[in-house]
Amino acid sequence: MSNKLLVKNAKQVVLICHNGEKFLTKDGMQKLCVIENSSLVIGSDGLIKDIGPASTIDFQYAGVSFDKVIDATGMCVIPGLVDAHTHPVWAGDRVHEFALKLAGATYMDVHRAGGGIHFTVEHTRAALASTLLASLIGRLGRMQRAGTTLVECKSGYGLELQTELKMLEVIETARRTLPINISSTYCGAHAVPKGKTVAEATTDILKVQLPRLSERMLAGALRVDNIDVFCEQGVFDLSSTRSILQAGLDMGLNINFHGDELHPMNSAQLGAELGALAISHLEEVTDEGIAAMATAKTAAILLPTTAYILRLPQPRARDMLEAGVIVALGSDFNPNAYCCSMPVVMHLACVNMRMSMPEALAAATINAAYALGRSHTHGSLEVNKHGDLLVLNAPRWEHLIYQLGGHQELIRYVVIRGNVV
Numbered sequence: 087m088s089n090k091l092l093v094k095n096a097k098q099v100v101l102i103c104h105n106g107e108k109f110l111t112k113d114g115m116q117k118l119c120v121i122e123n124s125s126l127v128i129g130s131d132g133l134i135k136d137i138g139p140a141s142t143i144d145f146q147y148a149g150v151s152f153d154k155v156i157d158a159t160g161m162c163v164i165p166g167l168v169d170a171h172t173h174p175v176w177a178g179d180r181v182h183e184f185a186l187k188l189a190g191a192t193y194m195d196v197h198r199a200g201g202g203i204h205f206t207v208e209h210t211r212a213a214l215a216s217t218l219l220a221s222l223i224g225r226l227g228r229m230q231r232a233g234t235t236l237v238e239c240k241s242g243y244g245l246e247l248q249t250e251l252k253m254l255e256v257i258e259t260a261r262r263t264l265p266i267n268i269s270s271t272y273c274g275a276h277a278v279p280k281g282k283t284v285a286e287a288t289t290d291i292l293k294v295q296l297p298r299l300s301e302r303m304l305a306g307a308l309r310v311d312n313i314d315v316f317c318e319q320g321v322f323d324l325s326s327t328r329s330i331l332q333a334g335l336d337m338g339l340n341i342n343f344h345g346d347e348l349h350p351m352n353s354a355q356l357g358a359e360l361g362a363l364a365i366s367h368l369e370e371v372t373d374e375g376i377a378a379m380a381t382a383k384t385a386a387i388l389l390p391t392t393a394y395i396l397r398l399p400q401p402r403a404r405d406m407l408e409a410g411v412i413v414a415l416g417s418d419f420n421p422n423a424y425c426c427s428m429p430v431v432m433h434l435a436c437v438n439m440r441m442s443m444p445e446a447l448a449a450a451t452i453n454a455a456y457a458l459g460r461s462h463t464h465g466s467l468e469v470n471k472h473g474d475l476l477v478l479n480a481p482r483w484e485h486l487i488y489q490l491g492g493h494q495e496l497i498r499y500v501v502i503r504g505n506v507v
């Protein structure tokens with residue numbers, strides 16, 4: 087049987103090695119490792135079969151046939167990017183609110199006035215599944231062209247059973263039909279629906295939404311990977327967050343939630359206690375929260391676009407890295423933060439959050455895969471992992487972060503499971 091893909095003679099191939107430096111994963115500390123003049127083979131199963139010096143691979147595979155050969159002379163190969171936090175299913179943009187926020191309104195001013203998530207909920211409830219699917223496909227296509235090969239996708243603009251299921255079904259259809267890898271998240275606790283109290287909303291999630299979701303999952307109609315709650319003053323408090331996350335955990339979902347964004351809520355401590363795989367945002371996390379996350383190996387998914395757009399304090403990436411927290415990145419694509427590009431996210435993380443370029447790349451690959459429970463199969467170029475990679479038309483991989491925008495020229499090939507997509 088022929089192999090799927092040979093990427094030959096790349097100037098640099100970026101591996102992420104287990105050798106004791108900065109980047110934590112569940113397997114221990116990790117360090118970027120760049121090998122020069124190398125080739126990479128993906129087998130017919132879509133998994134990486136070999137990586138090594140170009141001359142060795144040439145010799146070993148002389149006479150072997152490949153479905154496709156990419157001559158990467160003068161170019162670089164890096165793992166496909168992983169976007170650990172997105173809200174990509176919705177109808178009704180919020181460009182008008184961007185103007186309000188530029189004029190000084192805060193995120194919560196807009197939310198309390200019935201806009202923000204509530205505006206999107208109204209439009210998403212009214213939208214046909216087919217309309218939502220068409221826009222999702224367009225958005226995932228844009229992400230893929232910007233180098234994302236694994237993306238987390240949340241529901242959360244329904245806030246009631248019917249629309250939450252509609253969103254998850256749309257994500258499921260995308261997962262089954264598109265090449266991009268998807269990790270799907272039930273986020274029914276994204277806001278308290280208009281006219282309901284927190285207690286009523288929590289009861290609806292626990293007694294109506296989660297049991298129905300569980301049935302759909304057991305019937306094989308839906309795959310859902312994670313559970314999310316927006317734990318925030320004026321949204322879900324700590325105790326309702328705890329009961330919803332615990333119920334999700336009991337159903338076999340990974341905990342991955344919004345915490346400590348606008349106010350210190352002790353979300354980090356709660357997540358660590360519950361064994362959360364990841365917590366997102368954390369602009370207002372405390373030192374105690376950071377320490378708890380480091381000990382529990384709960385990843386921090388930092389979202390530089392949100393802090394930038396809402397002019398929030400920057401997430402404390404340096405403090406987290408120094409404390410040994412597993413730091414991941416996400417685009418937070420949503421109607422508030424309209425960004426499909428992980429290279430832009432990495433650029434912002436470096437400039438505004440003072441991450442180094444290797445730290446940002448690890449955060450957008452192996453650590454983001456860890457945050458989604460996929461670091462054993464995704465997020466780095468290693469034999470037997472998925473053949474998901476980018477070929478960059480640049481002499482050094484750092485161009486992906488250094489160049490701000492316009493990445494279509496730079497990202498020459500996006501490869502998912504050995505297929506050029």
Ligand code: NIG
Nearest residue numbers: 202203316392418420421422
């Ligand atoms: O992660 N903070 C809550 N959720 C989203 C925003 C969703 C929205 O505004 O529609 C976030 O930034």
Ligand code: FE
Nearest residue numbers: 171173344418
């Ligand atoms: Fe979010």
